[in-house]
Amino acid sequence: MRLVVERLGCRRGARQLFQQLDFTVETGTALVVTGPNGTGKSSLLRLLAGLARPDSGTVRLEGAAEPETFAEEVHYLGHLDAHKAALTAAENLRFWRDMLGHPGLSVGAAMDEVGLGGLEGLPVAVLSAGQKRRLALARLLVAQRPLWLLDEPTTALDVAAQARFAELARAHVAQGGLIVAATHAPLDLPAARLDLGAYRPARPAAPLADLESEPEQ
Numbered sequence: 643m644r645l646v647v648e649r650l651g652c653r654r655g656a657r658q659l660f661q662q663l664d665f666t667v668e669t670g671t672a673l674v675v676t677g678p679n680g681t682g683k684s685s686l687l688r689l690l691a692g693l694a695r696p697d698s699g700t701v702r703l704e705g706a707a708e709p710e711t712f713a714e715e716v717h718y719l720g721h722l723d724a725h726k727a728a729l730t731a732a733e734n735l736r737f738w739r740d741m742l743g744h745p746g747l748s749v750g751a752a753m754d755e756v757g758l759g760g761l762e763g764l765p766v767a768v769l770s771a772g773q774k775r776r777l778a779l780a781r782l783l784v785a786q787r788p789l790w791l792l793d794e795p796t797t798a799l800d801v802a803a804q805a806r807f808a809e810l811a812r813a814h815v816a817q818g819g820l821i822v823a824a825t826h827a828p829l830d831l832p833a834a835r836l837d838l839g840a841y842r843p844a845r846p847a848a849p850l851a852d853l854e855s856e857p858e859q
């Protein structure tokens with residue numbers, strides 16, 4: 643399986659964020675996307691996840707069963723954790739396990755893997771920010787999907803949880819999975835790098851009249 647991105651362009655509102663973006667992520671490899679705030683990292687992940695349409699270019703997952711089932715091959719972890727606050731941690735995870743299909747670890751085992759063992763019965767509303775993020779990561783484990791699209795996956799995680807996340811990510815890649823992660827933080831994960839800032843369209847040159855009217859030094 644491989645993710646192939648060709649001549650991808652993204653426009654938000656009146657602004658062209660990036661254009662002519664080409665890359666490939668092979669099975670068993672990871673890509674880390676970096677770039678200054680606002681360059682379009684989250685927008686790129688949403689395009690890859692099929693949650694938004696590209697302005698130009700294509701995204702395809704070669705080796706997926708059917709183009710129509712692309713979404714079933716993908717775990718998308720956005721900035722927001724997508725938990726139901728009134729449900730318990732275990733209920734949230736059970737929902738995702740049932741909904742996503744291709745079951746992986748049990749709810750209890752997944753919570754243990756991310757260090758949330760013993761908190762199954764707590765409503766998500768009372769979990770700390772880092773615990774909510776750990777719960778979001780546990781979603782990656784309860785359903786087996788080859789392509790992980792991760793937006794700032796280590797936000798709010800303490801040092802131990804960041805290391806645990808890196809272990810889980812490395813294990814996923816070692817088992818033939820694919821990862822695209824957008825982040826400002828270093829991830830302890832062997833990965834190719836993509837600086838999205840390099841794909842910003844060049845600013846138009848200042849008109850000649852403006853240059854001529856600059857005050858004399």
Ligand SMILES: Nc1ncnc2c1ncn2[C@@H]1O[C@H](COP(=O)(O)OP(=O)(O)OP(=O)(O)O)[C@@H](O)[C@H]1O
Nearest residue numbers: 654655656659677678679680681682683684685686
């Ligand atoms: N729905 C929208 N309409 C107009 N502009 C938008 C919309 N959504 C995002 N943008 C703009 O697109 C740009 C890219 O946003 P995006 O969140 O993809 O950047 P990012 O690289 O992930 O940033 P950060 O590092 O701050 O998370 C920003 O300037 C943002 O304001």
